[in-house]
Amino acid sequence: MNYSEQTVLRAFQIYTKxxxxxxxxxxxxxLYRADDEIRGLLDAFSREVDCVVIGTSEQLFLIPExxxxxxxxxNDxxxxNYLRSGATNGDIYLLYFSTIILFGSFxxxxxxxxxxxxxxxxxEWVRFIGxxxxxxxxHDEEELKQLEKEFSYNWSLIIEKWEDMDDIKETAKKQSGNTISRFxxxxxVKRFMVDQELIQEIGNDEVTLTEKAKTIIQRYFMEVEYNKGIFEFIYGFEREDEYAGNQ
Structure with missing residues (x-):
């Protein structure tokens, strides 16, 4: 397809931003919604860097795929930038797990x-994770190993990290700094998600999803093609329990 110089330049300006x-x-x-050529060019530019363009009513985002x-x-x-000195991959896995639990909670x-x-x-977030x-x-050890292969999550390490955290001060309303506690x-994790524009703090120790997060969740986490059943697995327990309770 032949594009005018003005169209290419405008699309590249948006991509650069x-x-x-x-x-x-x-x-x-x-422009992305109204102009097929600009949309096509932006999508093509994004594919070249293994990304996808997603949009809300107010903003466009460039998301790595x-x-x-x-x-x-x-992970490094x-x-x-976020985890304490000496953090391991286990801390990263737990951060990702906590993020998924927050998304699913909504x-x-x-x-x-x-x-x-x-x-x-x-x-509530802490309770849901627990x-x-x-x-x-x-699940026994063998089941967890099989599930780790299926979902590419180290479930055993996530459990270990969570269990090892000091919960003596869990009743405190706010905790920060280097104290190794669940709060x-x-x-x-909250600071990471706020910086990535996935959640907003609204006071009273409460957070809400951003439009960016909602769009990402709808496009990826709710599509089995992308989520590989991770939501169904994590929240399937709940449905199984409810089903058993109705028998």
């Missing part, structure tokens, strides 16, 4: 299209 900032404004959203993308946030980068099933709650309290950890512990760890 996305590559630099990860986000573009409402004008870019309108694979670890090969130069825009992918590496997260360790350096939806009534892994195939929901819209959130079914407006906000989540941090203490419940999912308890469910993981119902302290969640404070770190």
């Amino acid at each position: 996305l590559a630099r900032d990860g986000v573009a404004n409402k004008d870019a959203v309108q 694979t670890k090969l993308s130069p825009f992918h946030v590496s 980068w997260i360790k350096r 939806y009534d099933s892994y195939q929901s299209q819209e959130p079914t709650r407006q906000f989540l309290r941090i203490d 419940e999912r950890i308890d469910q993981l512990k119902t 302290s760890f969640m404070d770190t």
